[in-house]
Amino acid sequence: MDVAWEVALGADDMRRRVPRPRPRAQLTICRLQAQRDDTPSSSPSAGPYRALVLVTIADVLALPVLAAGRPRIRAGSRQLDSPVRWVHTIDIPDVAGLLQGGELLLSTGQHLKDPRLDLERHVRALHDAGAAGLVVELGPALPHLPQGLVDAARGLRLPLVELAQPVRFVAVTEAVHARLLHEQYAELHFSEGVHRTFAALSARTAPADDVLHAASAALDRFVVLEDRGHRVVAAAGARGSVDALADWADRSRRAPFGTGTGPSGPERWMTAPVGPAGARWGRLVVPQGASDDTRTRLVLERASETLTLSRLAGHQGPGTLVEEASAVLLRDLLGADAHQEEALALRARSLGLPAGALVLPLVVRGAQPAQVVSAAAACAVACLAGGIAPDTTAVVLTARTAEDADRDARALAEAIARGSSTAVLAAAAPVPTFAAAGEGLIEAVHVADAAAAQPGRREPGRVHRAGDLGVVSLLRQLRGDPRLDAYVEGQLGPLLRHPGRAGADLALLRALVASRGSKTRLARATGTSRQHLYSAIARLGERLGRDLDDPDVLCSLHVALLAHELSAGAAPAEATPPG
Structure with missing residues (x-):
């Protein structure tokens, strides 16, 4: 799907994102340069993600047709990111009963001059109706807003804006309604794009990494997949990844697993359970607020x-995800x-590896990652294990x-x-960092290969090191x-010729x-007569042209x-004699 995803913060914890076909059209958002005389306030929420969103009051005021009226915010400056569902023109006092909520009201203020109008009650009615x-x-007929109106709006934090210059209200409603229709189309387009993307991933039983990258691209957010043990088994999105994974397990435990999609925990992580109902094995998390x-x-x-x-189709359990992430x-x-x-350290911690001053690289030949993990659990050794080559499992532990x-x-x-x-475990020297452990893993691979090639020297339960293998390792x-x-x-x-x-x-x-x-x-080991053996060795020496009684030649x-x-x-060949 050739879509460039843009995302934005909206009002009252509502965020919208609009997909646009490439090439990406540039959207110019005019900043509201308005005088504010009630309370200091920041501009509408921009956050790390900004683009087309639900139309807000600030968006409407930034429209050129309305900005030409020189808007001045008299009340509710902190509520300018409130969404606007529709725009109405009104000049009658009793309009609250006609509202459904989310309407931005435009008025010439004719009804405000009526001395019988209770301004505080009027403002409260608009507020309660969801305006x-x-x-x-x-x-000329209304040179300034009644102070009672301003005070009542401030008390209820209802956005109140005065225009110093005449504005064509019909042009305002046309512009806003066109924008709203565009947003509705964008929502539909976004939804269809999401369904197409994930339907295609489901059809090919895509791996977790592909699914996470698709989710991250759609949201322009860092997205994490964790298991029930609060271990991060997959993640996607570079933005803020280091901060997001810090102290992951502890922070995750403060955000309880829920039965449905929704915010959780003190950081208001957005989470969604993963796995069949009644057998949830993990959850997706957008952790950055x-x-x-x-x-x-x-x-x-x-x-x-x-x-x-994908997990059901592949007949894979949740443990496989941890193994994949570790690998x-x-x-x-x-x-x-x-x-x-x-x-690297944060990823290791988020997979459950405890902190330690040293990192020990290990390699096991002849055992699968699941076998190594099971053995580690049996002996209470915390480690990460993953396959790096056929029949070769890399392991790191901290100490x-x-x-x-x-x-x-x-x-x-x-x-x-x-x-x-028959499994062989090889170890390199412990190192102070995860980044330095890579060279140790390469060394351990060589040691494990060499040890596996010398069955006579293998001892069950032995830790093989480079110094133990002599010339074979070299x-x-x-x-x-x-x-x-x-x-x-x-x-x-x-001989070879x-x-x-x-x-x-x-x-x-x-x-x-x-x-x-000797x-x-x-002769004793092979059960061969000495005379026959001496003759065979003599012929071998002749063919080689070497004295096989010379220790240096034999070496x-x-x-x-x-x-x-x-x-x-x-x-x-083994270094110990047969038998």
């Missing part, structure tokens, strides 16, 4: 329906810099000290091992380097290095063999 305000044109606004309600309700249908954050850490620290971080990592590794004996990082490829070719080339027997030769070399060059140990071949098997995707 938006009264505009009186001064002239949103009022009870028709358009905000419409957008949030349509977005809520779309999210509910997005963890992937963002991989390319983060120091300037993003505040936003006060390095000792606390190490203790939590060990507890998590042991809990994961109870559910999966070789994994150098994989694909042409210099390493040349080294492997130089060491193993005589004969594919018919290369498999058997490499297997024997692997067994030899695993036995640390032929006796190798060089071991490194080459590890690099070759890492490059080929096979499990590298």
